[in-house]
Amino acid sequence: MSTVETERPLRIGEVAELIGTTTRTIRYYEEIGLLPGAMDREQGKHRCYTQADVERVREIVRLRDLLGLSLDQLSRLLEAETARAELRREWKLAESGAERRRILDEASAHIATQLELVRGRCHELEQLESELVAKQELVSQRLAELDR
Amino acid sequence: MSTVETERPLRIGEVAELIGTTTRTIRYYEEIGLLPGAMDREQGKHRCYTQADVERVREIVRLRDLLGLSLDQLSRLLEAETARAELRREWKLAESGAERRRILDEASAHIATQLELVRGRCHELEQLESELVAKQELVSQRLAELDR
DNA sequence: CGCTATCCTTACGTTTACGTAAGGTAGAGC
DNA sequence: GCTCTACCTTACGTAAACGTAAGGATAGCG
Known part of the structure; x- marks a missing residue:
């Protein structure tokens, strides 16, 4: 459903833009274990995200803003x-x-x-x-x- | 109404205790202008608070915790x-x-x-x-x- | 194959919201 | 008046949550 683009992998900049945050924030969340380490990415290669990943980040940002919790x-x-x-x-x-x-x-x-x-x-x-x-x-x- | 103590002035430590915070926090809030500078206190003298002041601080802490705003x-x-x-x-x-x-x-x-x-x-x-x-x-x- | 934009890692910088320590003072009780 | 405790100011310290800059690699495009 939704778009015709059947799950094109997204780069970190696109994800940040979509969500309205920065690449730094996303990397930071990965760093502290809030986001799974993009699983099996090899050192130096670009992170890539699925639509589900985007939803995950969106959810995190939402909870961060709504509840008063530390990361x-x-x-x-x-x-x-x-x-x-x-x-x-x-x-x-x-x-x-x-x-x-x-x-x-x-x-x-x-x-x-x-x-x-x-x-x-x-x-x-x-x-x-x-x-x-x-x-x-x-x-x-x-x-x-x-x-x- | 309420207590028999007809508005005994409180010291900063008591206020902090009542509200469940620290003296440092209260002084800090005064420092940044969140709390009025206890008006006309002379340099070095103890701060003293009324019951209304306590409510004010309580309200601030409450808003701080509930809304996601910076101070x-x-x-x-x-x-x-x-x-x-x-x-x-x-x-x-x-x-x-x-x-x-x-x-x-x-x-x-x-x-x-x-x-x-x-x-x-x-x-x-x-x-x-x-x-x-x-x-x-x-x-x-x-x-x-x-x-x- | 080369170009360029975007990404990578590393690492130091910054802001907010206090914590904490030092050295001195006010003020309630005796 | 003296004492002891809580308070005062000043100032440096710190944890969290990123910002930012440097130097280099990657990947999509022609």
Whole structure:
């Protein structure tokens, strides 16, 4: 689906442009283990990325901006996801139902962790929002009183 | 209301303890203008804080943790609020209704700015949440399929 | 095969948001 | 008045998250 370009490998500059970040940032994330080391790239050769890789980076940047985590914490949060990406390939090879169940259970747990974090943040923000609304109403009320 | 202690002035260490931060942080925030310079303190004398000051710091820390802003951006966001705190004192002296209206209008605009920011963040997080829920459901579905 | 743009690695530089240490002072209690 | 603790200022240190510059290799194109 999507484009006609059936998965043309992207270079790091294109990825950076697409996401709205810099090549340095992407290399840095690879350096600290946030991004898998483009697997089996030989020393000196160009990194190349798939569309899935781009999504991965996009997701990282998003989480970085939305949650207040350090890249280190983020790294730990996504560790499971990194493993999950690898499990995706195991998935098709997994013959036993038990294996498949385990993989799904892990994925589920991982998503649950993220959800908990996101919901916590969300509630805090909603709390803040309602407080601001209350303030706003108070001011409006004062303004109304001036008009009487 | 609240405590019997009718507004005992607090020292910086107590404030830090109350809020769960450090004295260094508080001094730093004062240094960069996030906190008003405890007004008219003479060189070398101890800083002392009112309950209102504590709330101010608490609010700053909260915004710092919740929104993804630099202290510099935060400073600009709260500039209006800093002015507003001063206007509170002007408030009781403001005789003309026009003056009062202006003050209230400014307060309202400032709160609106904050609200916009908070709501934006909130929506982004809700978006992320719903995406995670969708993922979660997909996994659950797969698990259910295994049971058939 | 050569050209050029983009990429590679290495490594030092920079900003933000504090931590920490040194040497001296204020102020509450006795 | 003295003491002891928490505070003061000054200033250097630091971890995180990249920025930036140098010197050289790669890969797509003609």
